[in-house]
Amino acid sequence: MIILVGQLRPYKLPMDNYIDMANEFAICILIYHLICLTDFVLDAAARQSIGGSVIALVTLLLVCNLGYLSKNIIAKVVRK
């Protein structure tokens, strides 16, 4: 998906392409976290830290997306 969006740039707005790629990249990193949550890591403290890292990354994803949406809606309100 990152390759597709990166090569084609399919969205009309350039920022949409970047946001989509950032989202896909974040999902890739989150999937790497899952490897660390298998039985290879049994240390409870380490698992909690990995959980914290997952939360931090999803929060970042959420903030980026909501920030972009807020920017668009504020621009729309100002234009009106």
Added chain:
Amino acid sequence: MALAAGGAVLSYVVINIILKGSLQQLFQSIKKLQIVVHMSLVNVSMPGNASIFFSYLLQIVAFDVIPTDNAYDAVFGFEESQPVSTNFELTGYESVYFIRNMGSMYLLYVLTLITLLLLAATSCSESMKVHEYRQMVKEKLFWSGILAFIEDTYIILCVSFSLNLAVLYDETTPDSHFGSIFSLVTAIATGAVLFSMPIIVGVYFPRNIDKINECDIEFKQTFGVVFEELNVKRHGKSVFALPVY
């Protein structure tokens, strides 16, 4: 954090409705979050902090605003069924029945059916106002409304459909009452739409690319939800790989 995000999403929807804007960008973000939340279905034991965070996030991304489980149990007579695993239970798939897993989204099925019946009932009316309303509802529902619903809830529909199919292979689940059969039939009908959807998008839209490039207003009103954000003029047919994906 999840509550703040929920508030932000709600205010975005309200402001956009007031400004008559498109909610497409919001749904695009929610789709990505749906993938993130469904990541916890993978059979690894999530740490407690991440599980709690995902359960809050789920309420936003699953559009499950009305608690419907008890109502469905009463109407369809669903019997108690075990969730496939703890991961599924924590992600909100507490049952194997399609209708129950869909939650308040299933009400949109009912709403569509009622709208179709109303459209059929008012087809003979000669009043101008009724005709205008019929035209407006038709434009919203066919096909942009239905396509938007399928596109934005694709992952939830797929998981619910697959879970309901598992009933056929599970001997422990009670499967001979009305609710169970009705749920299975609905799941199979939805599954057929889900499987055909990428094929339809991948074949129909590239064939009608001239209409998109010529800005055919009627075509845009009917199917605009699929290509509204895409730069079709610049990239041509290849751009439809994205909605198919």
